[in-house]
Amino acid sequence: MKSDFNINLEMTVSLHEMIPGERGKVAEILAEGPVGRRLMDLGLLPGTPIQALRASPLGDPTVYELRGYRLCLRNEDAAQVLVRPEIRFQADATTDPYPADSAATPDAKTGLRSVPSPGAKADGNSV
Amino acid sequence: MSTAAATPSAPVRLGLIGSPNSGKTTLFNALTGLRAKVGNYPGVTVERREGSLNLNGRDAQLIDLPGTYSLDPISPDEAVVTRVLAGEIDGVASPEALVLVADACSLERSLLLIAQVLGEDRPTCLVLTMMDELAARSGSLDTGRLEAALGIPVVPVVGHKGLGVRQLRTLLANPENWSRPQILPPRDRSEQAGWIDSVMAACEAERPHAHTITERIDSIVVHPILGSMLFLAVMLTFFQLIFAWATPAMDWIDGAVGTAAEITRGLVPPGLLADFLADGLIVGVGSVIIFLPQIVLLFSLLYLLEDVGYMARAAFVVDRAMARIGLEGRAFVALLSSFACAVPGIMATRTVPSPRDRIVTILVAPLMTCSARLPVYALLIAAFVPQKSTLGPFGMQGLVLFALYIVAPLAAMTVAAILRRTLLPGEGMPFTLELPSYRVPGLRLWLSQVWGSAWAFLRRAGTIILLASMVLWVLLTFPRSEAPANLAPEQAAAYSLERSAAGRIGKAIEPAIAPLGFDWKIGVGLLASLAAREVFVSTLAQVYASEDPDASLRAAIRADTNPATGEKVFSAPTVAALLTFFVFALQCTSTIATIARETNSWRWPAFAFGYMLVLAYGGALLARHITLALT
Incomplete structure (x- = not known):
């Protein structure tokens, strides 16, 4: 049995700090009032899986995929959203928790948050 | 029971409600054809669209409510939807039944709005658009189970192909018979996420894969270098289209107006009547239709790129630059078009969803150096700037013209930035832009959009x-x-x-x-x-x-x-x-x-x-x- 394990540290980052391809779950909406309400209207509820796709050529805004659609947010608004990034030390691609997207977004695997840890690189065989 | 239920022959009033990009407008057009009445809601810039249709012998009024993410309004313009539902707008009777429209691919997102609309507790049905795209992306959902989970009728349609529209018409004829939910969804936001998960699980939804073609196209279209080049090329095409390619048609209209005036002078004896007909009426009509070539060309390209899915990407690419002057990416095309003529440019601000951004864009668009200023500049420069004088390698005449062209947009940017900070400050609203999947545009929708703007x-x-x-x-x-x-x-x-x-x-x-x-x-x-x-x-x-x-x-x-x-x-x-x-x-x-x-x-x-x-x-x-x- 090949090993595969996810470590979800209780660590949060702002949505705009996610690197392209990185996945996470919405932890908290910091903004209150209309901005916070609108972000939730757009589907950014706590627990919602979200993935940063790519930044605009000028660096801002960034497009995210969540709840089956692609949403662009400016960094200043994305900073109002805390996410719990998923850190995966992946050894076996067949147990990818996101098999549905893996074929279409190949960069999703390599775009992991870089953690200075030996063996963090997915080479498909061993940890 | 409403009165409409007692007399099935009375026109039934249906409200079409859904988020932007849900396919609501396509569905509205598919149901009403081109017979929509377009106006404005009092006091706001929100467009009001209503159409009458015949549903298997029963007359109905369809109100296309403005696209919204929520029934929890943030601005007066957004409040239009809730005010129409509450019957608070004079001359707009509250709809008896609601037709929810949601993109099947992003049903999960739409369930938030669906939960709020079900809370309105009036006859409601759900139309799922883009079921074809859901299937193409290997997603699926069981509409029968979705009906059971929500407690309301659910009809899948492919609006631009007309599939499912006949079944929908049959359903819409009798809202009195629609099933109603036994239990309303939770109103509390913290419980809504759980409710959404339970509905998605109940209808055995397979979330769609990322749209492979869209991913591939986007890797070019929003690529830092290729994407910027494409953006510039598309914007140059816009500029060329209304600046140069519209000119032959405009010259032809100009000539035709002149000819018509001459013919009139030949037919009518000289005097006040001839002067009025030739110089007043015919020239007046000419001054209206002279704008049509620019408007038709601008909106042909604009709606084509919008329907394909490119305009959202263009806004995504240019948003950072526009943010500097307090505007957003979608205002760019309007300002660029205003270099040819402010009239189509101002009309193009309809693609800007935030009313305040839209008004700021409208207010500065006339500062752009439109082509009608050119004859004035040309006359005065030719008469008073010596042809031979130069500044370095450049002719003075050209330099003056260049300066006139540059000063105006700089002023426009300054005014926009000032207006945004003073008279029309931001609503504290986040900038939101959806990138839809690329799709082949429908010819009928495109033609009706262009015709509608003209x-x-x-x-x-x-x-x-x-x-x-x-x-x-x-x-x-x-x-x-x-x-x-x-x-x-x-x-x-x-x-x-x-x-x-x-x-x-x-x-x-x-x-x-x-x-x-x-x-x-x-x-x-x-x-x-x-x-x-x-x-x-x-x-x-x-x-x-x-x-x-x-x-x-x-x-x-x-x-x-x-x-x-x-x-x-x-x-x-x-x-x-x-x-x-x-x-x-x-x-x-x-x-x-x-x-x-x-x-x-x-x-x-x-x-x-x-x-x-x-x-x-x-x-x-x-x-x-x-x-x-x-x-």
């Missing part, structure tokens, strides 16, 4: 433009005074123009424009140029009794001296002031009419005219004194 212009702004050009004709014609018989025709025209209402107004405003160095003749020209800026040239030709608006007019204005002082009327400081005045002034009734129609008020056109007049007068005064100091 028709809206003719019907809504065209009538005001026609009226305004008739009023100007009256001012330039009455009171009529018979010129002495010994005068040549050109002199006779100049004689009667001087004694017309416009001539008198020109003399009356002379004290006000004298600080700029303008005399009454320029005043008449400024008044007449309200019809369209280039009319300034032909009016000056009339005032100076020139046979042609080119060489002889240039000579006439060069030679003109002020009888009181003996100085040249068109001195260098006056010409500098006049050019500056035309850079900034809102000398265009068509633009004023379009602003009035697009903002649904006379307040904004009055404000635009006022602030641009202040800029024009102040700028002209400054230009005059700088030139005086330099020469």
Whole structure:
């Protein structure tokens, strides 16, 4: 049995700090009032899986995929959203928790948050 | 039970409700054809669309409610949906039943709005659009189980292909019979996430894969280098389209109007009636339809790229730059188009969802150097900037023209930034933009969108433009005074123009424009140029009794001296002031009419005219004194 394990540290980052391809779950909406309400209207509820796709050529805004659609947010608004990034030390691609997207977004695997840890690189065989 | 239920023959009022990009408009068009009535809701810039349709023998009224993410409004414009539902808007009866529209691929997102709408507790059905795309992306959901989970009827359609529309029509005919939910969804946001998960699980939803084709196209279209190049190419095409490619059609319309006026003069005996028909009515109609080539071409490309999915990417690429002046990416095309003509440019602001961003864009669009300013610039530069003078390798004439072209957009950006910080500050609303999947556009939808914008212009702004050009004709014609018989025709025209209402107004405003160095003749020209800026040239030709608006007019204005002082009327400081005045002034009734129609008020056109007049007068005064100091 090949090993595969996810470590979800209780660590949060702002949505705009996610690197392209990185996945996470919405932890908290910091903004209150209309901005916070609108972000939730757009589907950014706590627990919602979200993935940063790519930044605009000028660096801002960034497009995210969540709840089956692609949403662009400016960094200043994305900073109002805390996410719990998923850190995966992946050894076996067949147990990818996101098999549905893996074929279409190949960069999703390599775009992991870089953690200075030996063996963090997915080479498909061993940890 | 409502009264409609008691008498099934009464028209049933249905409200179409859904988020932006849900396919709501496509569905509305598929159901009503082209018979939609378009207007505005009172007090806001939100478009109101209603259509009547026959559902298997029963008449129905379909209200296309503005696209919304929530029934929890943040701005007065968003509140339109809730106010219509509450029956608070005069003349808009609250719909008896609601038709929810949701994109099947992003049902999960739409369930938030669905939960709120179900809380309204009135007959509701759900239309799922883009089921074909869901299947293509290997997603699926069981609509039968979704019906059970929500407790309301669910109909899948493919709006642009008309699939499922017949079943929908049958369902819509009898909202009295729709099933109603046993338990309403939770109102509390913290519980809604769990409710959404339970509904998605209940209908055995397989989330769609990322759209492979969209991913591939996007890797080019929003690529840092390739994407920027594509963006520039597309925007250049927009510019070329309305600046150059519309010109042949506009010249043809111009020629046809001239021919029609001539034919009329041949048929009607000379006199007031012939003058009215030829110079008033036909020229007035011509001044409306002359805009059609630009509007049709601009909106053909705009809607094509919108339907394909590119416009959202263009906004994504340029948003950062627009954010600097307090606007957003979607305002870019409108401002760019205004370089050709502010009328289609202002109409193109409809793609900007935030009402405040939209009004700021509308207010600064007329500052862009439109093509109607060019004949004025050309006349004055050719007459007063020496052809031979140069600055380094550049001709002075070209440099002046370049400066005039550059100053205006810089002013527009400054004004936009100031308005955004003062009069129209942000609502504290996040910038939101969806990137839809790329798709092949539907020909019928595209044609109906282009036709809709052309028709809206003719019907809504065209009538005001026609009226305004008739009023100007009256001012330039009455009171009529018979010129002495010994005068040549050109002199006779100049004689009667001087004694017309416009001539008198020109003399009356002379004290006000004298600080700029303008005399009454320029005043008449400024008044007449309200019809369209280039009319300034032909009016000056009339005032100076020139046979042609080119060489002889240039000579006439060069030679003109002020009888009181003996100085040249068109001195260098006056010409500098006049050019500056035309850079900034809102000398265009068509633009004023379009602003009035697009903002649904006379307040904004009055404000635009006022602030641009202040800029024009102040700028002209400054230009005059700088030139005086330099020469």
